[in-house]
Amino acid sequence: MGLEDFFKKLRIGTSRASKEEAPSHWVKCPSCNAIVYYKEVLAQHNVCPKCSYHFKITAQERIELLCDEFVELDKSLAPTDPLHFVDKKSYKKRIEEGVAKTGRASSVISGEAKIDGEGVQLVVFDFAFMGGSLGSVEGEKILRAIKRAIDQKQALIIASTSGGARMQESTFSLMQMAKTSAALNILADHKLPFISLLTDPTFGGVSASFAFLGDIIMAEPGATIGFAGPRVIKQTIGADLPQGFQTAEFLLEHGLIDMVVERKDLKATLSHLIRILNPNYENQCILNR
Structure with a gap:
């Protein structure tokens, strides 16, 4: 849920709300602790006007931010339960909750887009669907986007936000790391660009595969990026970790993005x-003259 959806929800039925129940139109920035009117934040694409802290946004808001036009494809692809996974809750139940929460069947939205008039294949992860986890359907959607990019000689952009591979699919999920990485190698053979956009948070099998295979790897300010959490890493290596070592700025300073x-x-x-x-851009310009 983005900030705009949050405040819309708060405004519903508030005409008779008590003082305690009345909606707040102010946002407290978790970075600088400034109290900011929410419309100021929305007007700056959900960024704090005081310190430029980047609030999380929804997948749909991401698409609207980046695209002039967007046509979603492969909407009918939906996960199954090949392992009949049951933990505290069945996998099928978790999928149903994800669909009810997002209105989509998977944690990936893929399709054809125009960005400032440039045609691209765009993939956007939706963290609201099971933490943006990578499953077999998500891997297939990425693969199909890569194939379309090759067929149409377009660039590929993937905006990642994920907790990693989806444990409910076990090896089926882990194989998507290899599947997408191999497909990106074919995209590179066709000399077509892949731009990877890392947003907060990007972790696990996503960061360990395609998210760090971009020709250009960019990130939003303050985004947390890594493989495992700091506690797990500290226990594994038995050493103290640098302050802010999983932030976009730290990764930029050390040459990882x-x-x-x-x-x-x-x-x-x-x-x-x-x-x-895109090597085809110059040729397109010549043809359009």
């Missing part, structure tokens, strides 16, 4: 990179 881009500049930066990296 290429750029940190503020949300307001993402669309322009992506379209500029597409023009630079």
